[in-house]
Amino acid sequence: MSDVDTPAHAATAQQVLAAPRAPRCLLVTGGAGFIGSSFVRTRLGDPACAARIVNLDLLTYAGNLENLAGSVEEAERAGRYTFVRGDIRDQALVERLIEQHGVDCVVHFAAESHVDRSIHGPRDFIETNVLGTFAILEAIRSRRATGHDVHLHHVSTDEVFGSLGATGFFVETTAYDPRSPYSASKAASDHLVRAYAHTYGLSTTLSNCSNNYGPYQFPEKLIPLMIANCLEGKALPVYGDGQNVRDWLYVDDHAEAVWLVVTRAAPGTSWNVGGRNEMKNLDLLHELIAVVARQAGKDPAALHGLITFVKDRPGHDRRYAIDCGKIERLLGWAPRHDFAGGLEETVRWTLANRAWIDRVRSGAYREWIDRNYATR
Numbered sequence: 001m002s003d004v005d006t007p008a009h010a011a012t013a014q015q016v017l018a019a020p021r022a023p024r025c026l027l028v029t030g031g032a033g034f035i036g037s038s039f040v041r042t043r044l045g046d047p048a049c050a051a052r053i054v055n056l057d058l059l060t061y062a063g064n065l066e067n068l069a070g071s072v073e074e075a076e077r078a079g080r081y082t083f084v085r086g087d088i089r090d091q092a093l094v095e096r097l098i099e100q101h102g103v104d105c106v107v108h109f110a111a112e113s114h115v116d117r118s119i120h121g122p123r124d125f126i127e128t129n130v131l132g133t134f135a136i137l138e139a140i141r142s143r144r145a146t147g148h149d150v151h152l153h154h155v156s157t158d159e160v161f162g163s164l165g166a167t168g169f170f171v172e173t174t175a176y177d178p179r180s181p182y183s184a185s186k187a188a189s190d191h192l193v194r195a196y197a198h199t200y201g202l203s204t205t206l207s208n209c210s211n212n213y214g215p216y217q218f219p220e221k222l223i224p225l226m227i228a229n230c231l232e233g234k235a236l237p238v239y240g241d242g243q244n245v246r247d248w249l250y251v252d253d254h255a256e257a258v259w260l261v262v263t264r265a266a267p268g269t270s271w272n273v274g275g276r277n278e279m280k281n282l283d284l285l286h287e288l289i290a291v292v293a294r295q296a297g298k299d300p301a302a303l304h305g306l307i308t309f310v311k312d313r314p315g316h317d318r319r320y321a322i323d324c325g326k327i328e329r330l331l332g333w334a335p336r337h338d339f340a341g342g343l344e345e346t347v348r349w350t351l352a353n354r355a356w357i358d359r360v361r362s363g364a365y366r367e368w369i370d371r372n373y374a375t376r
């Protein structure tokens with residue numbers, strides 16, 4: 001059964017596997033990024049997960065092996081974790097890794113992920129998000145032709161559904177209506193995944209998640225940028241009127257949702273994931289300022305004084321809101337962090353990891369990567 005002909009509210013237990021899928025070896029793409037590294041850390045720390053992990057990441061500006069420092073070394077020594085610097089667009093490489101490591105499941109996070117960058121330079125988004133996903137699908141199709149089936153879980157976003165008015169929610173069967181080069185490239189990749197499942201019989205699942213936040217998020221996205229600027233006394237740039245609404249989810253809760261879908265969801269199904277936590281950007285910023293001021297011992301009024309309204313993002317989507325009732329009802333997923341707790345945790349992490357932020361903001365993290373990985 002596929003979601004194409006199953007309205008979300010009518011989704012049934014048939015969309016859940018009778019027996020859990022138990023991958024022996026996962027190929028995680030983009031595992032050095034923000035959400036991919038959370039997935040790698042949580043899986044390696046989960047005693048119920050015995051899968052080996054091959055992490056394929058190109059280490060673009062958004063990839064940082066420091067996101068995994070302290071979490072992978074023991075698994076690496078035990079032969080349970082391998083890092084490969086490489087490009088998902090390299091189909092031959094993906095095929096070779098699948099064959100060499102006996103990969104039976106690909107969890108595909110790698111992407112260009114920042115909307116503003118997609119507006120300034122869309123090409124990388126088409127190449128990585130569309131052609132990269134295409135190369136992975138072709139690699140899996142080619143393995144299938146030799147009798148080896150590999151399941152693909154494709155990590156997507158709520159932005160493919162477009163922009164909502166004041167009411168309503170995105171469900172799994174909401175028609176796609178992407179409106180930025182980023183969301184259009186993600187929508188294209190989602191369509192390719194579903195087309196390959198339908199045409200070639202590939203086993204695939206898909207998840208569409210709302211805005212994530214938490215440790216190791218690249219400080220170009222709203223929350224880490226605002227925290228870093230508060231700490232450095234820099235302007236807090238609010239696009240437009242600051243009334244745009246996003247639904248926020250703590251990153252590790254997304255990683256758990258992906259794992260539940262990987263292990264429990266029937267092929268051909270897709271799953272919306274969200275925090276049931278809609279906020280206007282300006283309200284979020286006020287809450288964040290209160291937390292930073294308290295934890296960092298700063299004057300809240302001075303931080304409020306840093307708020308600067310700037311020119312709006314072109315085509316800025318007004319409101320995203322996810323109905324995640326299906327994954328809650330059928331897979332029993334529930335976020336472990338509420339927004340207040342998640343925000344406290346994120347600010348605490350940032351204060352305890354100023355060196356990480358400083359190295360990313362100064363560009364120093366690139367020198368280490370280039371020195372250690374230039375020849376791989």
Ligand code: NAD
Nearest residue numbers: 030032033034035058059060062063087088110111113212
């Ligand atoms: P990120 O930008 O932090 O990380 C992306 C990772 O992919 C980086 O490690 C980068 O080096 C790697 N990468 C990029 N191009 C590559 C290529 N050609 N080959 C191999 N690796 C490559 O992104 P993120 O925020 O962690 O997002 C991960 C996934 O989740 C993306 O598919 C994104 O669309 C999706 N998503 C993100 C959010 C969010 O709020 N951040 C929400 C929903 C869905």
Ligand code: TDX
Nearest residue numbers: 113114115157159210211220221222237238239244281
């Ligand atoms: O400086 C800023 N000022 C500002 O007002 C930035 C960086 C953002 N914003 C606004 C734009 C959005 O309304 O804050 C909101 C959140 O912006 P981003 O953090 O850039 O996220 P968004 O554009 O909503 O997209 C995110 O969620 C869905 C991720 O970047 C995507 O990868 C994910 O798919």
